[in-house]
Amino acid sequence: MLCATGRYCVSFSTRNSFTSGVPxxxxxxxxxxxxxxxxxxxxxxxxxxxxxxxxxxxxxxxxxxxxxxxxxxxxxxxxxxxxxxxxxxxxxxxxxxxxxxxxxxxxxxxxxxxxxxxxxxxxxxxxxxxxxxxxxxxxxxxxxxxxxxxxxxxxxxxxxKPQFPFASLLVSGGHTLVVLSKSLSEHEVLCDTMDIAIGDSLDKCAREIGIQGIMIAKCMETFIDDNLEDARSGAFPMVLPSPLRNQNGRINLQKFSFAPFLTAVRQNLQKDIHLYTDRERRSMAYQIQESLFDHLVTKLKLVIRIRPEIFQHVRQLVCSGGVGANKRLQQKLETDLVNHFDEIYYPEPSLCTxxxxxxxxxxxxxxxxxxxxxxxxxxxxxxxxxxxxxxxxxxxxxxx
The missing domain is CATH 3.30.420.40 (ATPase, nucleotide binding domain)
Incomplete structure (x- = not known):
């Protein structure tokens, strides 16, 4: 039946049994x-x-x-x-x-x-x-x-837990957001991407250096982890950007930008990708992944610095979305944000994607x-x- 507010008013019942007459x-x-x-x-x-x-x-x-x-x-x-x-x-x-x-x-x-x-x-x-x-x-x-x-x-x-309010870093192929969740229905976007999402950038950069597969960014992570010594060798040094810095080199714009990384990767390649050795390609992959994650963490820290009235009280962070399953990203968050959050929550890998x-x-x-x-x-x-x-x-x- 209808209550005083004009809405249907119903109550709990036993399993598979509902108040009769209610749509x-x-x-x-x-x-x-x-x-x-x-x-x-x-x-x-x-x-x-x-x-x-x-x-x-x-x-x-x-x-x-x-x-x-x-x-x-x-x-x-x-x-x-x-x-x-x-x-x-x-x-x-x-x-x-x-x-x-x-x-x-x-x-x-x-x-x-x-x-x-x-x-x-x-x-x-x-x-x-x-x-x-x-x-x-x-x-x-x-x-x-x-x-x-x-x-x-x-x-x-x-x-x-995490209890409201908490912050979320949502990182996937379609979205890159920092969100403040005040309650189940109240959410404030604190930082968004001005071009493409981090997952999209990782996929496109990985494709440029010859990585193939269904989940290309995940394939690149595996490619890097298969031989970390080669990955960190610097066998092929790359010049990669740190987007959205002002003339003094300071990052002051509360936005992400991941499109410049694809342009930079293309500019670094001097010959057909198949002519590079696996060691050189693994070095490229490592630098690309590190640079994108550095940009992500740097911008998150900027948001924390710009909005102290929020982060004095918000001490829990959720990192979710497909990119959130990346172990290297989790490691960087744990290390770089240790002074900003008491707890960081990650869904199990199958629930990140x-x-x-x-x-x-x-x-x-x-x-x-x-x-x-x-x-x-x-x-x-x-x-x-x-x-x-x-x-x-x-x-x-x-x-x-």
């Missing part, structure tokens, strides 16, 4: 429920099932499946190919997840990435999720992709803490600033 998008879930989560913002088709057995313990991940588009031959992700990939893979992955966990008929909540991301990719997951929500008569939650990244370290602690588990957990937090679900007439959001989390239409809030 599924308004239904408050019980203390025990299962979540089907879908992530298709880029080139990974991801499906997970989480079992929320109680509010007192972290949810159990019953399954976590991923199928990544092989775009190595294309020199990058082609949106139409990514869209087709999701169309082909999402059905079989969901079917496999349901059958292997005996969850058919037991899903209580459907969570899916609504944005930001590539519209064609997002629609593959969102349309499928809406269809399941209709067929099963279950509520849907459209999740912000970056919210999933910054919240996922909280899952293993059942939301207890795009995954459906983070979408499921973010959906759980949005539903349990804010009482949110999503209307079935929502559409993908290509660009969705995280500091505008609740502004797009389509949110439905339950009475508390």
């Amino acid at each position: 599924p998008t308004f239904r408050k879930l019980s203390r025990s429920y299962k979540v089907l989560a879908i992530e298709t913002s880029c080139d990974d088709t991801c499906v997970a099932i989480l079992d929320r057995k109680s509010r007192e313990e972290a949810p159990q991940v019953l399954t976590h499946l991923k199928d990544t588009l092989d775009s190595g031959r294309d020199g990058g992700i082609i949106p139409t190919r990514a869209h087709l990939h999701h169309q082909q893979k999402i059905g079989p992955l969901v079917q496999k997840a349901l059958t292997t966990t005996n969850s058919l008929g037991e899903i209580d909540l459907v969570c899916v990435t609504r944005g930001p991301g590539m519209p064609g990719s997002l629609s593959g997951g969102l349309d499928f999720a809406k269809g399941l929500a209709v067929a099963w008569n279950k509520p849907l939650i459209g999740v912000h992709h970056m919210l999933g990244h910054l919240l996922v370290p909280r899952m293993q602690h059942n939301g207890a 795009d995954n459906a588990v983070m979408i499921g957990w973010a959906g759980i937090e949005l539903h349990e803490l804010l009482g949110l679900t999503t209307n079935l007439d929502t559409s993908p959001i290509k660009k969705w600033p995280i500091d505008e989390l609740l502004q797009p239409p389509g949110w439905i809030q339950l009475c508390k």
